[in-house]
Amino acid sequence: MIPPQLTIFAAKYGLKILAALSVIFLLYYTYHTIDKGGFDRATALYEARDAKDAIKAAGILAAAEKSVADKAKENDNILIGVLTHNDQQIKNLISERDAAITRSVFVTTKANADRRDSVPGKAGVLKSYDSGGQRTCEGELAEDNKRQLVEAQFRIKRLADLHLSCVEQIERTHTLK
16 A cells, blocks of 8 residues: 555645656657757758868869969979070080180291291200291280180180079979979
8 A cells, every 4th residue: 555645745746746757758859859850950961061161172272282283383394494595505605605716816837948037046945946847826816806705704604603503493492304
């Protein structure tokens, strides 16, 4: 048999306990069915948005990588062009220098047949023409050729230094393919 205190307690608080249990069950049901579906829908929505953002980010990253690669290739082409231009200028200056040297005159003359000197030297001292019948006299055609030769040599040295500094810069910053 049920004790009388329990029946009084059940009669007095039973309805309140039943109402509290109903509210707890209702909240549990709401959370696990209704709210859980809303959470899943929101999660799916955010995951779809994140997937779209990841695709956009991948496209932006690929475009940036392509831009960097194009710029690096352009820089390599510019450096190769500079080196080629410098090489061509050095070759032109060398040929200019060689042409200036070629324009210098080297005159070969025959010595006097009797080997007489109008200004006699000291006794026992041989003249440059005493050993044979020919001698060489060297003389420049013009002072302009000498100036061009010196200028060409200076420009060759300057361009060679520039060429080497470009090569050093490429070695520091790039690996040409």
